[in-house]
Amino acid sequence: MKIDLETIKRLRELTGVGITDAKHALVDTDGDFDKALEAMRKKGMTKADKRGEREARSGVIGSYVHDSRIGVLVEVNCETDFVARNEKFTELVKDISMHIAASAPEFISQENVPKEVVSSLKKEFEEKVAKDGKPAKMIPQIVEGMLAKALAERCLLEQPFIKNQEVSVGDYIKNNIAILGENIVVKRFNRMALGEVL
DSSP: OOOOHHHHHHHHHHHOOOHHHHHHHHHHTTTOHHHHHHHHHHHHHHHHHHHTTSOOOEEEEEEEEETTTEEEEEEEEESOHHHHTOHHHHHHHHHHHHHHHHHOOSBSSGGGSOHHHHHHHHHHHHHHHHHTTOOGGGHHHHHHHHHHHHHHHHBGGGSEETTEEEEEHHHHHHHHHHHHOSOOEEEEEEEEETTOOO
C-alpha cells in the first residue's frame, strides 16, 4: 500500500517519531491515520514510562501572571540544557504554569499528599457515608472512591489538562517526554492569588 508523504510528515509532527516509524505505523494500520496516531502514542507512552526512571537535573523555572491577580512559579526539570532551551519544552512549562493558575492544585501527585491530609479526608468521608445510611460492608469501597476522586482534584498530575480535558496533566507531560526524548519532572510550584489568606 502506498502511503502519502504528507500523511507520514503529519504523523511524525504530532508524535515526534522518526519518518520510518511513522511510515511503518501507517502501513500496519492500512493507512488509517487515527489508528496509526493511537499506536504511536501508546508506543511513545511506553518509552516515556521507561524514561521516567532517568534523573532530571536541568530545566527551567517558569512563571505565569494572570490579570495581575494570580501568579505562579513552577520548576520543571529535564535531563539536558539542550532540551531545557527547546521551544517545545518552554511551551510545556508555560502550559503547566497556566494550568496551575487556573486549576489551583495543592500537590504535585498523590505521593506528595501528607498522610494527615489523607487521614482527615478519609475520616470525613466515613462519617458522611455512615450518615447517609449506606450498608456497612459497602462503606470502605465507597470511601476509597470518594478519597481517590478528592485527591485527583487536588493533585496537579491527575487534574484534567485545561487545554485538553480529555487528558490529564500527567499524560500531557508523558506526551512531551515521548516527543522530546527525555524525562520531564514537575519539581515544585507556588501559586499566589491576590488577597489570599495563608
